[in-house]
Amino acid sequence: MNNNPTNKHYIFFINEQLPKPAAHLVQSTNAANGAANLGYSTVLIHYQKGREAMNPWLLAHPFQPRKPSVELVKYYNLQDKLKIANLPMPWPIDSWHNKFTNSNTITTKYYFPFHILPHTKIVHSRNWNFIKAAIRNGIPAIYEHHHHEDKKFEPEIVKNPLFQIAVTVIDTIRDSMIKNGMPPEKVITIHNGFNSLFMGRQPEKLTTWREKLLPDGRDKLVVYAGALKQFKGIDILIDVAKEMPNVQFACAGGNSEEVEHYQQLTKDKQVENMTFLGYILHDELVSLLQAADILAHPHCLGKAATFTSPLKLFDYLASGNPVVATEIPSLTEFKNTPAIAAWSEPDNPTKFAAALQQVLETHPKKIDGYPEIINFVKQFSWENRATKILSYVNESFLPPLIL
Template structure:
């Protein structure tokens, strides 16, 4: 059984879309599927033992690795389509998995040109995501145009793999047939979190020493709520100088912007670690005492599961997260400390409470870890995707 994955993004990179593609591709590669990944020229190559055969587009001047739209991307997508056609023909591949919307349209075009089947792998709404990145306004003319593109793709894909039932319901409202939709959530690998204690200790010693370490990982896009987190941390640190905040992720301009805010707040004890390889993220999570997800209730991301929450849960540490659908589709009051989004006071109180009683707070972390390894194993998720692929081979 052979399949081509279309990764119209930096691959692999330390954010949701590339990591979902990598996880799915690695999961089915471990189950006897020959996986060919067609990707942009950017990103780190998957480990050799992942079983993923990588095919990159030609190298070119485009260097952006962060999420969001760009007027240059259509050129990259044309290159990706050309590469996909060549890879599919050369390797006699019958099924194409197009991930996210650019990958979905590339996969659809290649499948129709070559007489193949296409599976659309989705974790977000195209039109709503563009709203989140301020590329367009909801209900405007451009919004309706992109919603029609979204409707076309979900109406013509041979099968659709969605990250959540919420997104599946949205696609049904656009006309997708229910029998073509299967929930294939983003997963987690338990072995990624089975690390030597000395490696974890080394990172902790470097970042904060013996202080209590709160950690955020992910992009620094506005909807992630980093300004609220910094303001809340500043309030808590007035009373607790032992608390240290580490922020992993973001581009250099984003980091400089938030460093400027930190200076205005007059707060110390914050480390911006920048981007780290995705294979290193578990070490940072295991090194922390508290994990924070301050994401805002944003209409553009309402249908997206916050996939980093799965990694947070796998670390077994207390989680403070905003009470939004992107979090509560995975977390609940038993597994996390949920706070109102965009509320500095509530987030400050939660940080202070958890920091003040870490031992008791860790019980929720243990429950979260148990739940994520039971419900979101890449092995079982890979079997589900493999079954969809098998329908067309």
């Protein structure tokens, strides 16, 4: 085993193949990217499936940190300090419902103890099985948990001195974690962050988006970026667009089936001023958000409104453009701040349309964004988030700095 501490890394683990268009993957990749930008030796591990996973040499030597591919860089706005390692998962892994052919089992029983452990200083993951494997192999761990679950946390894991901290993004989740056995002193609430590349102004690309999206007769653009889900308020936003025929709406996000569904719904409702762009790579999303007159943050009431993390909110704010949001529990702390230009009650298209109209009148388009919004969001960078989390980690467990 290699016991040289300078060769040991801050390991982030995602039990999926990348890239994919999902909020939790954006969160995990950007959390790792933020830690790497602080100068820590950081490796993001994810799965490799398909033909590449059949390579015998990779199966024998799976932990091979390297620079992220161009595809990953564009997909998630990664920067050059982060390293990536793919764990090969050849067929029949995850093809048969058997614990011996399950990727979680392969990772925790084979890859971790024999290939990852010798190179690991500390781990950070949303995957509970990976966290348990780390603790049982003598590695300190940071756990991310962002949704309500009924499972109980094993006392031998959460009370182990190697279990450093659990991180969530809203107090309602923290409360449920404590009820399920997480020691209160070992769980903290910290918001998600924004990628620093969203701060860079892109006036030429901004103009290109506006020329592309604004047809003759409309000069105002409202943009939504995020999941195309009913509970996220997309259906409401379609009704809002119908009430504002002189304003153009554009939605970025969703898979092909979701895009097709909502394109058909707009046709059925005779809404002609709404465009669905599908998933936009993050290096292109920067300029799209900057191109908007207003950024829309709708949401429906319901269970999700009590825990949904405002992941896109911080990227919105980094654009410097005004935001109109629905009043939901996870956003209420941003009242009386520069973050939200106007609020609307949930599930009410007319009220949301009125809020948009109000902001269009009070906030004229600024190519460089509103400085008070940009200055406010600076505190929520992924780098600042990583610094806060690592402040709870025993100093002897911190990964090496490679500045």
